[in-house]
Amino acid sequence: MTDSSESLNFIEQIVAEDLANGLPKENLRFRFPPEPNGYLHIGHAASICLNFGLGNKFNAPVNLRFDDTNPTKEEQEYVDAIKNDIQWLGFQWAQECYSSDYFQQLYDWAIELIKKGKAYVDPQSAEKMAEQKGTPTTPGTPSPYRDSSVEENLEIFDKMKNGEYPAGAYVLRAKIDMASPNMLMRDPLLYRIVNKPHHRTGSEWCIYPMYDWAHGESDYIEQISHSICTLEFKPHRELYDWFLDQIYDDNKQRPKQREFARRNLSYTVMSKRKLLQLVESKTVSGWDDPRMPTISGLRRRGYTPESIKKFSEVSGITKRDSVTDVSLLEFCIREDLNKTATRVMAVLDPVKLVITNYPQDKVEMLEAENNPEDPKAGTHEVPFSRELYIEREDFKEEANSKYFRLSLGKEVRLKSAYIIKGESVVKDENGNITEIHCTCDLDSRSGSGTEASMRKVKGTLHWVSIAHAVKAEVREYDRLFLDEAPDSHEGKDFMEFVNPDSLNIIKEAYLEPFLKEAQLEDKFQFQRLGYFTLDKNASAEHLIFNKTVGLRDSWAKQQSEKKAQNQPQPKANKNQPQAQRSALNEMQKISKKYTNLSGAKLEAARADIEKLAEEITYDELEPLFNTAAKKVGTRIGVMISLGVLLKNGQERNDSINEFISKGAEDNNELLAEEANKLG
């Protein structure tokens, strides 16, 4: 992470530049400022990793500051959850701070502002003030209370503080500029009266500072050097600076606000309001439902801190808004779990398999590798017996050579056990398979070292011994929304896109007995199926496993493609012009670099273009006559191709003549030369 050869993101560059311009290293200080009104999500993780990453990179302290200026929404529950999540991610803050710790200082500064004639109390209704604010294109009009005397303002503000007015009776506003093109500068609110106890200050205060007033000043109090926030606060920067100007002392570090784009994830929503809606509508079971993009949801789902940090790192920091595909998140968790998860076997959709030549009462304890990626991970024992469960999907009575699994007359290996051959099936009156009978090559036991055990068979199946199997509930999750960006459709509520099948509960799955000992934080790979972890509600009597993510599955992909191909495809004609265009594309590609070439390479490129031109039609070529003048290479390629077409009998027309004469006049010698050949 401290690798200096890595390119810095733009925030890191700003810090590095400030350092280069003389900012003392020891003045560097960052902060992560959540509002305790909801749970942290994967988007916050980006901010956490950015701020704490900055701390690591520049060896500077990072404060955790709860921006708790609104007692109507904030709760201790959220404070605790947020702290827990940050620690779980593996970050340690320098100081635990609260904006509410600064209420007195903020209040004192507000008094100063009033005394300087830069703030005033206003009794008007919110509607009235909004009206006076104007619109982005028309200036506002001053409040009739804008020029009240300092004494009067002081007196009322004091009474506001003492709880002598009901909520909403008065506000304190900064006196800035009612005509500013920035709406936030049109006399913004500093304080409002709220009659609700605060989770930390109790009922000590009746007035609470607004975000803009509290945030920058808190940064200043904590001597934060760089205050990083998301893009929507960009317009607030002007106000942030204005407030700082009022109280700033030259001998102290002046914080600066910089903004980056918040991270969106495909197939989910990220705003706390919407996540809350999912919780309150019972669409999900809670903030930590494994389908939620919250840190706690991801944790319950089986994501690791490493995977989330890796995701943040790989996603990067910029100023353009974007939607990152979940496949990147999934890649990050697979990569981590592949290295660390213990391999076990579990059958989710069982069908009985009887090994007819295996003794009735025999039980063997076989050795199974815990992790082939890590030899040091060791092994564990798996009981093997005559009657097993395998996955229903792993058997077909008849199958073609592309199917590597069990079918009648074909051999497969049972993972860590024997090679078996399908012999017959038992069916019920409806024709459903109830038992598969097979024989086993008794010499082929895995690890026995016999020749038979080394035989190559195409497929390997996972299994569990019925007599020894442990029952468990298994929960599989799919994306919560069917749309890639559910909250991006105008006129449509994001709730319309909720995926009705995002949760699939398997009431009775069969696991190898080793899993009985599973602990909450353990990570397993159910072989050939995916990664799983114990749910927090599991007990020894009732095991519950959550599926974190499936393994990559090229077989499933093939199958779904085959299915798609069987449907009539309107897509077919889309591919055709592409194939036709390829000669043209090829020609353009070569032409692009044409002017960089010389000598033999140039000759070769020219010959290639001529050859390709044989396959290009005039209709394809003509639009390229309009190629921008500066794209000389392409114009040369087009000129050469045109020469070939003319030679092959294409008749001259006005467009052609114009293109040639323009080319002949071009400053580029190569182009002029080619044009003159045709002229």
Add this chain to the structure above:
RNA sequence: UGCCCGAUGGUGUAACUGGCAACACGUCUGAUUUUGGUUCAGAAGAGUCUAGGUUCGAGCCCUAGUCGGGCAACCA
């Protein structure tokens, strides 16, 4: 209609001060494999939103436009 951001393969990001557009995910081949996983080798895919300009040379600088996002809570 005002102000402020942004625009680079399908996706997310790079490109030091202007010098042959790179990396990761995803996709596709092939090899290896007691997980149709992993690993390994390779491929396809962008003329950097458009049009002008400056320059020997522009993704980067300038001008104009287009498109997308944000801004008028007693929320943060």
